[in-house]
Every structure is written in C-alpha cells, then in structure tokens.
Amino acid sequence: MFLIVGPSGVGKDSLIEGAKAQLSADPTYYFPRRFITRPQDAGGEDHFAVEPSVFKDKRQRGDFALFWTAHSLSYGIPADIKAHLDKGHHVVVNVSRAILDQARELFSPIVVVLIAAPSAVIEARLIARGRETMPEIGDRIARAAAYDVTGPDVVRLSNDASLQAGVAKLLEILEAT
Incomplete structure (x- = not known):
C-alpha cells in the first residue's frame, strides 16, 4: 500500500491523478475514491460526496478501512482496499499524516510517500485553487510543519x-516496489 501524504497545496491530488492515468491499463494498481x-x-x-450523518453511519458500519477529520471535513478510505491488498494489488491513496501510525498497525507492507514543496509554492497553489481565505491558507502553511513524517517506510x-x-x-516510486 502506498500512502500519499503531505500538506494541503503540495499537489498530492494532481500527482495521484497523473499516476492513475499513466497506470490505467495495469489492473494491479488501485486508486480508491475517498468519501x-x-x-x-x-x-x-474526484470523491464521493456524503453528508456528515451518512459518513457517520458508514463509519459505524465499518465501511471505511481508514478515516479521519481535518479542516472541518471527514474523510474515509473504503474498506474494499483490503480485498485489493489481499490480491496483491498496489493500493495508492491520499491520507492524513495524522493517521500514519494507525495505518502502519493495520497494513503491511506500506510505503509512505511524503510529498513536499517550499512554502511559497504551496501558498501559490492554494491561492490558485481558490477554496480558502488568506487566513486559512496561512493556517494550512503553518500546519505543514506540524507533522514530522519519518520512518524506514518513508x-x-x-x-x-x-x-x-x-x-x-511518483511513478518511479510506485513502480519500484
């Protein structure tokens, strides 16, 4: 399993979508849509948009392999990733840095791909994205330094x-394993 992590605005989604397009003919790679x-x-x-009450119900039913809350939103990785991993497929998913320890306990082996970029690049990308106010962008940039992602799997x-x-x-990393 490849866990793609990094601060908002670093380009995780764009890199994942690019890799997904390049690997679309290879059925051993699975890129689950998040809820x-x-x-x-x-x-x-591209995600499954759900109301908070639906998310809570899905979480309680065990529909998520991993889930977390960040920036007042809830995120869930579908439980079907387990079936893909059991088949020997490569699962590539964007997750929060805050759940890495939990993911490491639940799944093995994993590769944590830490996407990084200078603060000025992140700020420019967040401004271009247009979803956050300047104070929110400042908070996201400050949060970027809040997690120290380390380990032999990073x-x-x-x-x-x-x-x-x-x-x-990213393709080089994904295909090296």
Whole structure:
C-alpha cells in the first residue's frame, strides 16, 4: 500500500491523478475514491460526496478501512482496499499524516510517500485553487510543519517543478516496489 501524504497545496491530488492515468491499463494498481463530507462541486479530487450523518453511519458500519477529520471535513478510505491488498494489488491513496501510525498497525507492507514543496509554492497553489481565505491558507502553511513524517517506510518526493516531473517521480516510486 502506498500512502500519499503531505500538506494541503503540495499537489498530492494532481500527482495521484497523473499516476492513475499513466497506470490505467495495469489492473494491479488501485486508486480508491475517498468519501468526503465536502460537496462534489467544491473542486479538487474526484470523491464521493456524503453528508456528515451518512459518513457517520458508514463509519459505524465499518465501511471505511481508514478515516479521519481535518479542516472541518471527514474523510474515509473504503474498506474494499483490503480485498485489493489481499490480491496483491498496489493500493495508492491520499491520507492524513495524522493517521500514519494507525495505518502502519493495520497494513503491511506500506510505503509512505511524503510529498513536499517550499512554502511559497504551496501558498501559490492554494491561492490558485481558490477554496480558502488568506487566513486559512496561512493556517494550512503553518500546519505543514506540524507533522514530522519519518520512518524506514518513508520516501520523500519534492514536488516543486512541473506537474509532469512530479508525476514521473511518483511513478518511479510506485513502480519500484
């Protein structure tokens, strides 16, 4: 399992979508859609938009392999990733840095792909995205330094160049395992 992590605005979703497009003919790679309590038309990744009450019901039924709350939204990874892992597939999913220890306890082996970029690049991307106010952008940039992602399973990917270069780096990591 590949857990893609990094602060908001670092380009995780764009890199994942680029890798997904490149690997679309390979059935051994699975890119699950996340369930998010954010409207479908809010921009960003293709996700299953659910109301908070539906999310809570799904969580209580065990429909999520992993779940968390960040920035007043709830996120869930569908439980079907377990079946894919059992088949030997590569699961590639964007998760919160806050749940890495839990994921490490539940799944093995994993590779944590830490996407990083300079603060100025992150700020420019968040402004271009247009979903947050400037104070919210400041909070997200400050939060970027809040987590120290380390461990023998962590691979760092610097996403400070073009989208194509970043996708190529991610593909290199995904295909090396």
